[in-house]
Amino acid sequence: MYSASTALLEALGDSGVTHIFANFGSDHPALVEAIAEARAHGRAIPMIVTSPNEMVALSCAHGSAQLTGQAQAVIVHVECGTQALGGAVHNAAKARVPAFIFAGLSPFTQEGELRGSRNEFIQWIQDVADQRGIVRGYMKYSNEFRTGKNIPQLVRRAMQLAHSDPKGPVYLTGAREVMEEEITPVAIEPDCWRPLPAAPLPEASVAEIAAALATAKRPLIVTTYLGRKPEAVHELVRLCERLGVGVLESVPTTMNYPHDAAMYQGNHWNHPFQNQRLAEADVVLVIDSDVPWIPTINRPAESARIFHIDIDPLKDSIPLWYIKAHRSFRADAATALAQINAHLGRAGWDEAAAGARIQHYVRLHDERAKQIEGREAPDGDTITPEFLTAAVRRAIDADTVILNEGITNYPAICDHIARTKPGTFFASGGGSLGWNGGAAVGMKLAAPERTFVALTGDGSYMFSIPSTVHWMARRYKAPFLQVVYNNRGWKAPKYSALAVHPDGYAARADDIDVSFEPPPDYAGIAAAAGGAFVRTVKSAGDLDEAIREALRAVREGGRAAVLDVWLPAL
CATH class of the missing domain: 3.40.50.970 (Thiamin diphosphate (ThDP)-binding fold, Pyr/PP domains)
Incomplete structure (x- = not known):
C-alpha cells in the first residue's frame, strides 16, 4: 500500500532531509508501518534517529542545519510532544534555522469509520482545539495535511519557506486517518519549489556605503551571525583589509571574522561598560545582528552614521527594536559585501587613508591579543x-x-x-x-x-x-x-x-x-x-x-x- 505516510517520507527525502529525529506516539501507526515497509523492500528513506526527548530532537536538527544549511525533520507526538519541544522551538526561530517539524493529531473519528479511528483513551484527552497555535508565533509556516493527495506539494512549500531568508522552522500536522490514506503517487517539478535567491543591495546604495566606509576616519563593522555563510566571511575579510575597517562582534553566534586577523577588534556581550571601538567609530555598518549594542550601557556616538544590512532588518518578531540607522536594507550579507567589493574594484579608494586606518586597528588588535594572552x-x-x-x-x-x-x-x-x-x-x-x-x-x-x-x-x-x-x-x-x-x-x-x-x-x-x-x-x-x-x-x-x-x-x-x-x- 502506498499511503500518505509513504508520500511524506519520500517528500522529505526528495527535499534533502537525511535524518528524521523521531519521538513516536499513538498518532503515528501509519508512519511506523511506512518506515518498516520501506526497509523491507530496500527503498531509501531518511535515517530514523530515535530521540527519547523532544527538545533534544529539535536541538539535533538545529545543530545539523547550522552546520550544513539543510533542514532536517523532527517527528513528535500530538500536542504533548509539541509542547515538549519547549525552548528548542524558540531557539530555532530566533536563530533563523530551517527545520521541518511534523506532529500527529488525535483521530477525528471514533466509531471505526476510517482506518486509524480512535482506539485508545488518550486520544480524547489529547484532542485540543488549536494544536498549531502552540507554536504558531515561532514558525515560518504551519499547516495541516487534510488529505494525502497533496502531501508532496505541502512538504515542498514548507521547505521552500524554511530555506528562504530569513530562514526558520515550519510545522505540519496530520491526523491518523489522513496519514493512513491510500493514495496514488504524485510527481511534482522540484524547480517550482526552490528557495528564493539571495537578495542584493540596491545598486545606488552600494556606492553610498562603499564611499562612507572609504572616507571615514574610524569605520567599524558590527555583526553577530554574518558567518552563517562562509562566503560572507571571505568577502568581509577582503573588504576590511583593503579599506582598513575594524570588525566588532556583538554576542556572536557564528565565526564571523578570523580572530588572528589584524582588523578583528574583539567581541562585546553584556559587558557593563562602553566599548571604545564603538564609541570612536564615525561610520558603523551593522550586518546581520539582532543586538548590535545595548544602548543603556554601550552605543555609538550620536554623530556616527549608521548603515544596516540584514536578512531580517525589520525584526518583526521583536516587538521593541530599533538602532537609529541612517539607512537600512534587506539583503544577504555575502551578496552585499561582494557588491561593495566589486564597486571598490571599479571606483578605487584612497590607499593612503586606508593605510592609516589599518595601522590604527593593527595596533589595537595587537594590544588586545597581549591582554588576552595574559589572562x-x-x-x-x-x-x-x-x-x-x-x-x-x-x-x-x-x-x-x-x-x-x-x-x-x-x-x-x-x-x-x-x-x-x-x-x-x-x-x-x-x-x-x-x-x-x-x-x-x-x-x-x-x-x-x-x-x-x-x-x-x-x-x-x-x-x-x-x-x-x-x-x-x-x-x-x-x-x-x-x-x-x-x-x-x-x-x-x-x-x-x-x-x-x-x-x-x-x-x-x-x-x-x-x-x-x-x-x-x-x-x-x-x-x-x-x-x-x-x-x-x-x-x-x-x-x-x-x-x-x-x-x-x-x-x-x-x-x-x-x-x-x-x-x-x-
Missing part, C-alpha cells in the same frame, strides 16, 4: 574559565567545531578559543538553554569525519537532558567532547539581580537560590546513560592530560566524553 596564565592550582578554554584551544586543530553555551562564560570562551575558520564556532542563536548537547549530536551525524567540542555551563548542561543526549551519541555513533564549566550554580541570574540591585538585600545575602550545591555528578550521568569517557577535574595540573585523553576517546575510541571541570564557585 590565560594559571592562578596557582585554580582553574579559571580563561585557563580552561586556552587548554582546549591548544588541544584541537583549526577544523574542530566549537559549540559555545557557556552563558556567563560566553565572552571568555569566545576570546580564548579564538577561532579562525568559518563554520567552526556556533552558539544557539536563541535564549533557551540546553541546545549544546543535541546540537553536537546533530552536527556529528551530518559530518562524521569532524571533531565537535561543546563548551557548556553546568546549568546549560542540565538543561540539555544529558541522559538522552549521551544515549543517542552512543546508539548512533556520534561521539563528541563536552566540557562542563562547573561553578556550582546559576551565575547569570545572580549577575542580573546584582546589576539592577547592586546594594540590595540580594547583594548581601548568603543564598539567593541559584546554587547547585551539592553538585550533581555530571560526568557520571553521561557514563551511565551513554558509556561516555568521563573525568572530574579540580586541579589545573590535571587539565591538559584529561583533555588529551578525552579527545583520544572521541577520535580513536568512538566514545563521547565529558569533562566536569571545577571553576571557582559563584
Whole structure:
C-alpha cells in the first residue's frame, strides 16, 4: 500500500532531509508501518534517529542545519510532544534555522469509520482545539495535511519557506486517518519549489556605503551571525583589509571574522561598560545582528552614521527594536559585501587613508591579543574559565567545531578559543538553554569525519537532558567532547539581580537560590546513560592530560566524553 505516510517520507527525502529525529506516539501507526515497509523492500528513506526527548530532537536538527544549511525533520507526538519541544522551538526561530517539524493529531473519528479511528483513551484527552497555535508565533509556516493527495506539494512549500531568508522552522500536522490514506503517487517539478535567491543591495546604495566606509576616519563593522555563510566571511575579510575597517562582534553566534586577523577588534556581550571601538567609530555598518549594542550601557556616538544590512532588518518578531540607522536594507550579507567589493574594484579608494586606518586597528588588535594572552596564565592550582578554554584551544586543530553555551562564560570562551575558520564556532542563536548537547549530536551525524567540542555551563548542561543526549551519541555513533564549566550554580541570574540591585538585600545575602550545591555528578550521568569517557577535574595540573585523553576517546575510541571541570564557585 502506498499511503500518505509513504508520500511524506519520500517528500522529505526528495527535499534533502537525511535524518528524521523521531519521538513516536499513538498518532503515528501509519508512519511506523511506512518506515518498516520501506526497509523491507530496500527503498531509501531518511535515517530514523530515535530521540527519547523532544527538545533534544529539535536541538539535533538545529545543530545539523547550522552546520550544513539543510533542514532536517523532527517527528513528535500530538500536542504533548509539541509542547515538549519547549525552548528548542524558540531557539530555532530566533536563530533563523530551517527545520521541518511534523506532529500527529488525535483521530477525528471514533466509531471505526476510517482506518486509524480512535482506539485508545488518550486520544480524547489529547484532542485540543488549536494544536498549531502552540507554536504558531515561532514558525515560518504551519499547516495541516487534510488529505494525502497533496502531501508532496505541502512538504515542498514548507521547505521552500524554511530555506528562504530569513530562514526558520515550519510545522505540519496530520491526523491518523489522513496519514493512513491510500493514495496514488504524485510527481511534482522540484524547480517550482526552490528557495528564493539571495537578495542584493540596491545598486545606488552600494556606492553610498562603499564611499562612507572609504572616507571615514574610524569605520567599524558590527555583526553577530554574518558567518552563517562562509562566503560572507571571505568577502568581509577582503573588504576590511583593503579599506582598513575594524570588525566588532556583538554576542556572536557564528565565526564571523578570523580572530588572528589584524582588523578583528574583539567581541562585546553584556559587558557593563562602553566599548571604545564603538564609541570612536564615525561610520558603523551593522550586518546581520539582532543586538548590535545595548544602548543603556554601550552605543555609538550620536554623530556616527549608521548603515544596516540584514536578512531580517525589520525584526518583526521583536516587538521593541530599533538602532537609529541612517539607512537600512534587506539583503544577504555575502551578496552585499561582494557588491561593495566589486564597486571598490571599479571606483578605487584612497590607499593612503586606508593605510592609516589599518595601522590604527593593527595596533589595537595587537594590544588586545597581549591582554588576552595574559589572562590565560594559571592562578596557582585554580582553574579559571580563561585557563580552561586556552587548554582546549591548544588541544584541537583549526577544523574542530566549537559549540559555545557557556552563558556567563560566553565572552571568555569566545576570546580564548579564538577561532579562525568559518563554520567552526556556533552558539544557539536563541535564549533557551540546553541546545549544546543535541546540537553536537546533530552536527556529528551530518559530518562524521569532524571533531565537535561543546563548551557548556553546568546549568546549560542540565538543561540539555544529558541522559538522552549521551544515549543517542552512543546508539548512533556520534561521539563528541563536552566540557562542563562547573561553578556550582546559576551565575547569570545572580549577575542580573546584582546589576539592577547592586546594594540590595540580594547583594548581601548568603543564598539567593541559584546554587547547585551539592553538585550533581555530571560526568557520571553521561557514563551511565551513554558509556561516555568521563573525568572530574579540580586541579589545573590535571587539565591538559584529561583533555588529551578525552579527545583520544572521541577520535580513536568512538566514545563521547565529558569533562566536569571545577571553576571557582559563584
